[in-house]
Amino acid sequence: MSILLEEKQRAFAELRDIKANLAARGWFPATSGNLSVRVGSFDPEQFTFAITSSGRDKSVQTPEDFLLVNEKGVATEATSLKPSAETLIHSEIYRLTGAGAIFHVHTIFNNLISELYGERKSIPVKGVELIKAFNIWEEDAQIEIPVLPNYAEIPRIAALVEDAIIPRIPGIVLRNHGIYAWGANSFEAKRHLEAFEFLFEYVYRSHLLNKGL
Numbered sequence: 001m002s003i004l005l006e007e008k009q010r011a012f013a014e015l016r017d018i019k020a021n022l023a024a025r026g027w028f029p030a031t032s033g034n035l036s037v038r039v040g041s042f043d044p045e046q047f048t049f050a051i052t053s054s055g056r057d058k059s060v061q062t063p064e065d066f067l068l069v070n071e072k073g074v075a076t077e078a079t080s081l082k083p084s085a086e087t088l089i090h091s092e093i094y095r096l097t098g099a100g101a102i103f104h105v106h107t108i109f110n111n112l113i114s115e116l117y118g119e120r121k122s123i124p125v126k127g128v129e130l131i132k133a134f135n136i137w138e139e140d141a142q143i144e145i146p147v148l149p150n151y152a153e154i155p156r157i158a159a160l161v162e163d164a165i166i167p168r169i170p171g172i173v174l175r176n177h178g179i180y181a182w183g184a185n186s187f188e189a190k191r192h193l194e195a196f197e198f199l200f201e202y203v204y205r206s207h208l209l210n211k212g213l
């Protein structure tokens with residue numbers, strides 16, 4: 001599949017903007033986190049996406065920040081850049097959901113909440129207005145956000161994604177690691193990511209309140 005230069009430039013510019021925005025919140029500590037947007041047409045067996053290169057300081061902008069990869073996570077153009085170590089997880093989410101953008105961040109609250117509910121394998125949230133950010137409009141909606149184990153081998157995690165995805169919930173948490181949030185495009189993926197982080201902080205603080213802490 002050939003990607004037009006202008007599609008690639010648009011994708012890189014979009015990633016640059018979102019990266020700066022999330023970095024300003026401190027959501028990429030110690031080079032953690034990765035971002036991707038899909039480019040060109042989508043076929044579950046063959047697609048391309050732009051992704052952050054591995055191990056870089058995501059709070060600074062450089063010409064080496066992004067590259068294009070295919071559905072196998074292999075660079076589609078000659079480059080010395082290495083795609084994110086977690087590219088296979090992005091790939092699997094695109095394949096299964098047809099999403100347009102996927103954002104992964106490590107935060108204190110997504111780590112704390114993942115540990116609190118890790119054994120339960122999902123984080124319950126009930127009756128919080130921001131659930132509507134996922135286009136769930138029922139009054140007093142109750143949702144579950146899936147939590148997967150954080151294996152050292154990324155292919156082992158990627159293999160669990162299919163069974164973990166809950167259709168109306170655009171995100172998966174890795175235990176003591178971070179969240180992957182996605183959407184039809186960057187605007188939606190960012191809205192979902194912000195909603196997840198709000199809900200994690202809310203649930204965590206409620207837990208402390210209920211314990212009288």
Ligand SMILES: CSC[C@@H](O)[C@@H](O)C(=O)COP(=O)(O)O
Nearest residue numbers: 030032033034054055056084085
């Ligand atoms: C430096 S800790 C974070 C990494 O281990 C990883 O989880 C991460 O999110 C960033 O990896 P990267 O390869 O830069 O995309």
Ligand SMILES: [Zn+2]
Nearest residue numbers: 032033086178
């Ligand atoms: Zn990570």
